[in-house]
Each structure stands twice: as structure tokens, then as C-alpha cells.
Amino acid sequence: MNEINRDAAADVALDVRDLAVHIGGLVALGGISFKVPFGAIVSLIGPNGAGKTTAFNVITGFMKATEGQVFFRGRDLARLTPQLIAALGLVRTFQRTSLFTACTVYENVLTALHLRGRTGLFGSLLRLPAMRREEAGLHTEAQGILDFIGLAGRAGELAGNLAYGEQRLLGLAIALGAKPTLLLLDEPAAGLNPSETEGFKQLIRRIRERGTTVLLVEHDMQMVMSISDEVLVLNQGRLIAAGSPAEVQRDPEVIRAYLGTKRAAA
Amino acid sequence: MKGRLGGLLFLAAAATLPLWLRDPYFVAILTSTGIFIIAAISLNLLLGFTGQLNLGQAAFFGIGAYTSALLSLGFDVDIGLPSPVVVDPKPAWIAFLGAVIVSGLFGWLIGKLAFRVRGAYFVIVTISFAEVMRLVALNWVDLTEGPMALNNIPPLSVWWPGAGVTALVTKAQQYWLVLAVGVLCYFLVARMVRSRIGRALIALRENEPLARSVGVRVTHYLVVATVVSAAIAGAAGALYAHCVRIVDPDVFLFIYTVTMVIMVVAGGKGTLAGPVVGGLIFGLMPQALRGTAPPEVQWVIYGVGIILIVFFLPRGIVPGFADLARLGLPRARSRTARVAP
Numbered sequence: 001m002n003e004i005n006r007d008a009a010a011d012v013a014l015d016v017r018d019l020a021v022h023i024g025g026l027v028a029l030g031g032i033s034f035k036v037p038f039g040a041i042v043s044l045i046g047p048n049g050a051g052k053t054t055a056f057n058v059i060t061g062f063m064k065a066t067e068g069q070v071f072f073r074g075r076d077l078a079r080l081t082p083q084l085i086a087a088l089g090l091v092r093t094f095q096r097t098s099l100f101t102a103c104t105v106y107e108n109v110l111t112a113l114h115l116r117g118r119t120g121l122f123g124s125l126l127r128l129p130a131m132r133r134e135e136a137g138l139h140t141e142a143q144g145i146l147d148f149i150g151l152a153g154r155a156g157e158l159a160g161n162l163a164y165g166e167q168r169l170l171g172l173a174i175a176l177g178a179k180p181t182l183l184l185l186d187e188p189a190a191g192l193n194p195s196e197t198e199g200f201k202q203l204i205r206r207i208r209e210r211g212t213t214v215l216l217v218e219h220d221m222q223m224v225m226s227i228s229d230e231v232l233v234l235n236q237g238r239l240i241a242a243g244s245p246a247e248v249q250r251d252p253e254v255i256r257a258y259l260g261t262k263r264a265a266a
Numbered sequence: 267m268k269g270r271l272g273g274l275l276f277l278a279a280a281a282t283l284p285l286w287l288r289d290p291y292f293v294a295i296l297t298s299t300g301i302f303i304i305a306a307i308s309l310n311l312l313l314g315f316t317g318q319l320n321l322g323q324a325a326f327f328g329i330g331a332y333t334s335a336l337l338s339l340g341f342d343v344d345i346g347l348p349s350p351v352v353v354d355p356k357p358a359w360i361a362f363l364g365a366v367i368v369s370g371l372f373g374w375l376i377g378k379l380a381f382r383v384r385g386a387y388f389v390i391v392t393i394s395f396a397e398v399m400r401l402v403a404l405n406w407v408d409l410t411e412g413p414m415a416l417n418n419i420p421p422l423s424v425w426w427p428g429a430g431v432t433a434l435v436t437k438a439q440q441y442w443l444v445l446a447v448g449v450l451c452y453f454l455v456a457r458m459v460r461s462r463i464g465r466a467l468i469a470l471r472e473n474e475p476l477a478r479s480v481g482v483r484v485t486h487y488l489v490v491a492t493v494v495s496a497a498i499a500g501a502a503g504a505l506y507a508h509c510v511r512i513v514d515p516d517v518f519l520f521i522y523t524v525t526m527v528i529m530v531v532a533g534g535k536g537t538l539a540g541p542v543v544g545g546l547i548f549g550l551m552p553q554a555l556r557g558t559a560p561p562e563v564q565w566v567i568y569g570v571g572i573i574l575i576v577f578f579l580p581r582g583i584v585p586g587f588a589d590l591a592r593l594g595l596p597r598a599r600s601r602t603a604r605v606a607p
């Protein structure tokens with residue numbers, strides 16, 4: 001299995017093959033295949049219920065696939081737990097804002113740096129010099145992430161007290177803490193005002209510039225079309241179109257899925 | 267800083283208490299309260315920091331008590347081998363350490379088994395575990411003497427400069443012993459929860475899917491927390507065995523776990539000082555009421571106290587008063603200064 005993928009692994013971050021998810025009698029995903037090249041921003045769009053979040057859940061190990069495979073950097077992710085997948089460098093954010101609400105912003109990011117440390121029980125009980133050095137490093141890193149995201153001024157605030165837009169930013173900061181090679185963003189701009197959305201767009205671009213590949217699920221078409229290298233369109237669990245933003249926007253099937261058929265529209 | 271100063275004052279008062287309070291009865295009550303506080307600290311690690319309600323914490327306490335008692339008394343037991351297993355009496359300190367290790371092993375076992383299920387199922391598994399342990403202690407008479415109890419458990423002893431090896435038999439000596447072990451346990455838990463491990467535990471409590479998404483291995487950290495929690499509860503049990511010097515199957519009773527839960531919840535779960543404050547209040551309150559009110563009234567007051575705390579300070583006494591202090595000092599709220607490593 002690894003042999004087949006070795007050549008492909010060179011420039012493909014994520015390789016999804018015939019991925020199908022059946023939930024009871026419902027076909028949430030009916031066998032989709034796509035690739036995400038390293039360094040790209042790829043968007044997954046589609047009407048509600050098209051299977052976008054299901055695809056995210058399967059790729060990140062939160063749900064099991066009924067059929068098909070997911071390869072990340074050439075490695076089969078089947079049967080890996082979310083925490084192991086995160087350790088490989090594939091990290092997600094959540095559609096509904098997901099934070100450690102009772103902790104401060106700073107503690108949220110520090111917690112997200114879990115994979116960057118290796119101190120175990122005895123290290124923490126004995127406060128060994130190695131552990132102190134590691135902690136100091138993690139604190140620097142957490143500060144760096146907060147500066148990058150633009151939440152440094154809110155570091156001491158409880159995450160639950162942040163404004164909605166700031167909470168979305170913190171969700172992204174937490175994901176960045178796990179040092180993703182591939183970052184899966186589930187509707188980052190949902191509920192944001194236009195200027196916040198614009199800020200988020202810039203942030204995603206800068207994340208890509210730092211070498212992180214991005215797979216984005218988003219409803220804000222203006223955002224999707226302006227930052228994506230490639231757009232994948234899902235409808236009713238099937239991939240109905242893939243291509244550059246311009247190509248996808250011209251695709252008759254995409255127009256039908258979004259606007260309804262002529263008959264339905266009439 | 268203020269918290270640290272308060273802690274030092276509290277510690278100084280606690281350490282010198284038998285010198286200025288020359289009432290052996292009261293010192294003895296504080297000693298048994300201290301043993302319960304250590305048990306509450308162990309429960310708080312699970313309930314407060316990982317959010318897992320272990321209603322079988324008394325099992326670890328009892329296992330610690332029985333292990334330490336049996337090792338220091340020695341025992342022989344026929345478990346179907348060609349010759350019975352004979353263990354000679356061990357020094358009390360060895361028995362104490364043995365109790366910590368055996369309790370920790372049981373913690374590992376329960377953690378491994380019970381964290382396959384979570385929530386209500388975990389609670390049921392832990393209650394059952396404590397009840398099974400009680401029945402074993404009650405019925406395995408060859409080993410535990412059953413309801414006749416293990417008697418004449420030797421006290422712990424220390425080497426003291428100038429005095430040589432001294433057995434800790436007076437009320438004041440036992441008080442200092444419990445205080446020393448309690449302070450040690452407090453700082454072990456403090457270090458643990460203020461480290462990468464502690465952040466992982468709190469992350470699991472706060473938002474498990476998010477914790478998993480940033481790479482926190484759920485079962486691993488829950489088992490680590492259970493092992494440490496069980497070991498500390500075992501230490502408390504061993505202290506109980508060597509101070510009270512008699513252990514019977516009642517140490518596994520559900521009411522002891524409930525007492526620990528009340529101490530932790532009233533004091534403030536998920537705070538380091540919570541179990542200490544809650545333990546002092548609910549350890550001393552029954553004693554304070556003993557002389558002044560008939561038993562029925564005592565229980566009513568006890569119950570009303572719990573209801574008032576839950577009603578007015580739902581997060582517990584320590585977080586409640588911390589909030590009050592913060593309202594009084596608005597500047598204390600901006601804690602951005604803390605970000606420096």
C-alpha cells in the first residue's frame with residue numbers, strides 16, 4: 001500500500017479515495033475522491049447536508065469510514081484515533097466554536113501546544129531542568145501564536161468571555177498550536193461580519209505562507225473564490241465538480257445544485 | 267503573592283498547632299480530619315481536574331489501609347498453592363510504601379477497565395469496585411480477619427536527630443506525620459496540575475473532542491491521573507491504619523467516599539485549596555456541634571450547611587471567595603502579566 005503512494009506522497013498532502021460513509025440507511029458520503037497538494041488552499045463547498053463536515057470528521061478520525069481510504073502524506077489513516085492523526089500533523093478546527101471555556105486565552109493556547117512537549121509524570125513532579133526549559137519554550141511559542149493571531153492583548157481573559165469573532169480566532173490559534181502540516185478549517189467565517197471575514201482571509205493566507213496546507217469548508221463564497229487554489233463541490237454526498245474557482249463558478253451542475261434547476265427556479 | 271503568603275501563614279499555624287493547642291482530643295480530631303483531607307485531595311485530582319466522578323475512592327483508601335496493616339503485621343494465606351504464602355512482618359515504612367504502590371496498581375487497573383466507559387457507567391463501575399472490595403475484606407477471614415478487624419497495627423516511626431528512632435504514638439506526633447504527608451501530597455498534585463500533564467487533564471474536562479484534536483491521548487492521561495489519585499488515597503489509608511491502629515471492612519463504606527465528595531465540592535473542585543478548606547469545615551463541623559446540639563439537630567445543621575454552600579457558592583467556597591476578592595480589587599482581573607515564563 002505504501003509503495004503505491006510513495007511517488008504521490010511527494011507533492012500530495014491529502015489523498016482521499018472513494019470515501020463513503022453510510023449512517024444507518026443514509027448515505028452521508030457516497031464515495032468521493034480528491035487530492036490536496038502541499039502548500040495549497042483547497043475549499044470544499046456545497047449546500048447544507050452535502051457531507052462536508054462528515055468528510056472532515058472521517059479524515060480526522062472522529063468518524064469511521066464505511067468504505068474508502070484516506071492517505072495523509074502517503075500514510076493510511078484508517079483506524080487511527082484523532083489524537084494520533086493530530087500528532088501526524090493533520091489538525092482540524094470545529095464548525096461550532098470549540099474552546100476550553102473555563103481557561104484563559106493564554107492557557108488555551110498553552111494547552112494546544114500539548115504535542116510540542118514531552119514532559120511526563122515524573123518530569124512534572126520533580127520539576128527537572130529539562131522540564132523547566134521545555135515549559136519556557138512552550139510559553140514563548142504560545143506568545144508567538146497569540147501575536148500571530150492577534151489575540152495577545154486578550155491573553156488573560158477567560159475564553160468564554162471573548163466576543164464571538166475572537167472565539168473563532170482562538171479556535172484557529174488552538175489548531176495552530178498542534179503545528180499542523182495540513183489544517184482543516186470547518187466554516188471559520190460562519191457568523192463573522194465582513195471585516196472579520198476579511199481578517200480571517202488574510203490570516204489563512206499567512207498560514208499558508210508559513211508552509212501549512214489548508215483544506216477549508218466554507219459557505220462564504222466571496223471568501224472561498226478569492227483565496228482558494230482549487231474548489232471541490234459536494235452535493236448530496238457526491239463530488240459534482242472540482243477545479244479552479246473560475247471553472248467551478250461556470251460549471252452548470254454547480255449552478256444547478258446551488259440555485260436549483262430551471263424548472264424548480266421557475 | 268497574597269495567596270502564597272496566606273498559604274505560608276496557614277502552614278506555620280498548622281505546623282505549630284500542637285505546641286499552642288495543648289488539647290490532645292482536638293489534635294486527634296485534626297489528625298483524622300487531615301487524613302480525610304488527603305483522601306479529598308486525591309479525589310479532587312480526578313473529580314476536579316479530569317471531571318471524572320469516582321464514587322469508589324474509598325476503595326483505594328481501604329486498599330491502602332489493609333495493605334499497610336497486613337504488611338506490617340505479616341500474614342500467611344492459603345491461595346491454593348502447594349504451600350501457603352507467608353509474609354513476615356515488615357517495618358511500618360516499607361508497609362506504607364507498599365500500600366501506596368498497591369493502591370496505585372489498583373488505580374491503574376480500574377483506570378484501564380473503567381475508562382472504556384465514561385459518565386454514569388464509570389460511576390457505577392467505581393461504586394461496585396468499592397463494594398466488592400468491602401465484601402472481600404469482610405469474607406476473606408484468613409487474610410483480613412473479616413469483621414474481627416486487624417488489630418495492634420504498629421505505628422510508623424521516624425529517625426530524629428538526637429532522639430534516634432521514635433515510634434509515632436502520641437497525638438501530636440501523629441498529627442505532624444499526617445501534616446507532613448498531606449503537604450507532600452498537596453504539592454505533588456499542585457506540580458502535576460500546573461504542568462503539561464495538568465493542562466491535558468483540564469483540557470479533557472473542558473472539551474474532550476477539542477483535546478483529542480490537538481493530540482491529547484485521552485485514556486493515557488485519565489489512567490495517569492487515576493494511578494496518582496489512587497496512590498495518594500492509598501497513602502491516606504495507610505496513615506489511617508498506623509494512626510488508628512485498627513482496620514475493619516467499614517473503611518470501604520460508601521459514606522466515606524460521599525464525605526470526600528462533599529469536602530471537594532464544598533471547598534471547590536478543581537482548585538488546589540478546595541479540598542483543604544472543604545475538608546477542614548466538614549471534618550471539624552460535626553465535632554464542633556457535638557457538645558452543643560443533639561445528634562438530630564447536628565445532622566440538620568450539617569445538611570443545611572451543604573445546601574447553603576451549593577446554593578450560594580455553586581463552584582465551591584474557594585472559587586466563590588476568589589471571585590469576591592476579585593470584585594473588590596478590579597485590577598487583579600487583568601492577569602496578562604502572568605504570560606512571562
